[in-house]
Amino acid sequence: MRQVGMEARAIATAKIQMNLKSLQITFQNDLLKNTTTMSKNITFSKNLSSESKIQIYQNSYYERIISAMQNDFPITHAFLGEKAFSSLVCEYIDQYPSMHFNLRFVGKHLSHFILEKDNALAAFSDLAKFEYLMCEVDMQFILASDIHFESNYNIIEIWNAFHAENRLIEIR
C-alpha cells in the first residue's frame, strides 16, 4: 500500500511539474535537437517505444522541410544531389529553424548559410539566392543588375537553361 501511495504521489508530482509550457518546450527541443527527453512523459504501448514515437515526429519534421526546400530550390537540389542536399537542409534548419507561419519562407537564409559554411561554395549560395527570389511572387520581373552575386558564374543563364530543359522534358 505504501508503495502504491508513493507511486501515486510521484505521478501527481510529475503532472504538476509537466505543465503545458514545459511540455511544449521539451517536446520541441526533442524535435530540433534529436533527443528523446520527453519519452518518460509519453504513455507506454507494447508495439512502439516512447523513443520511437518521438522519432516519428523528428523524421516528419525534417522530411517536411526537405520536401518544401526541394520544391523551392530545384536547381540547387539537382546540382547537389539527393543526399548532399538533404544533409545541407538538415544542417541549415538546425541553425535557422522556421519562424514564419508560411512554409514558403523557410529557405530565406539558405544562401547566407551556404556562404557562411564555406566561401568556396559561393556559386551554390548565388544559386540559392536566385532561386529564393524567384519563389517570391512579385519577383518574376526582377532586374539582374539589382542582384549581388558572390561568384563569377552566370546564375541567371543556369536558371534559364534548367527551366528550359524542364519544359523540353515536359513536351516530350
Added chain:
Amino acid sequence: MSVIRNIFETNQATHFGLGLRPLHYEEIINSKPAVDWFECLTEDYIDQSGDDFMSLEKIRVHYPVSLHGVSLSIGSVDPLNKSYLQALKKLMHTVQPISISDHFCWTGVNGVNTHDLLPLPYTFETVEHLVSRIHTVQDFLGRQIMLENVSSYAAFSVSDMTEWEFISEVSKRADCFILLDINNIYVNAFNHGFSAEEYLQGVPIDRVKQFHLAGHKHCQTHIIDTHDAEIIDDVWDLYAKAIGRFKNVPVIIERDSNIPPLSELMGELNKVREMSVLSWNRSASANDRTL
C-alpha cells in the same frame, strides 16, 4: 461574445467536397466537375497573390469554398500570431468561405514553427488554454471556427481525459465546432489502443459540422497519416457508423501527396454520396415507421 453565426447549417447543395489541389486547377476551371464545394489550404492563398490565388479566384466563381488552415497553432503557449490572424481575416473577406477551420494542436513554441500538427496533452489546463484562445480568435474573425482532431503518434501520461472528451469539452465551452476526421480517429485508435466506435459515441452530435476522409500508411507497429493513398475499407466502415450517428454532415476527401487524377477522387466522392444517401434513406424509412 459577439460572434456572428456562420452558415454551418449546410444543406445537400454543399455536402460533398474535395480538397483543392494545384494539380486539378485547370481541369476544375475547364470542366466544372460535379463537386459541391472545395476546401482550400489557407496558407496557399493567404498572401492573395500569385498563380494559386488567381486560380482560386476563377474557381470560386463557380463553387463555394472553405478555408482549412494549419498555422493557427491554437494550442501553443506562444501568443496568438497577430499577423497570421490579420491575413486570415483579409482572406476571409475576399473569398467568403462557407467555413474556417484549423486543428486541435500546436505547431511550435518560442517563435519556432515546426510546420507539423503536434499533439496536445488532454489536461484541464489545456482545455482552459484552448477555450480562451478560441474565444479570442472567434471574436477577432467575427465568426465561429471549426477545429479538426489530428492524428498522433504519441500520447502524454499527464492527460486527465480521453481525446474525445477533450475535443468535446473544448468545443462546448468555446462554442466552436468540430471537424471530425474519420481517418484520424482510425489512426489514433490503432496507435493508442482505444475504440474508434467509443470515440464516435463520445462526441456531441450538435458540435460536428464536417467530416474529413483520407488514406494512410500502415507500418504494422503504427499508422502514419500520410493522405497519399485511397481510403481503406475499415475507414469506410467507420464513416458508415459516423453518418449513422451524426446524420447530415458535409464531407471532404483530402489527398495531399501522390495526388491522383481528379476522376479518381470523383470516384471516391461518388462512393461517399451513395453511402450518405443510403444512410439518409434508411433514417427516413425508420422515421416513417415510427410515425
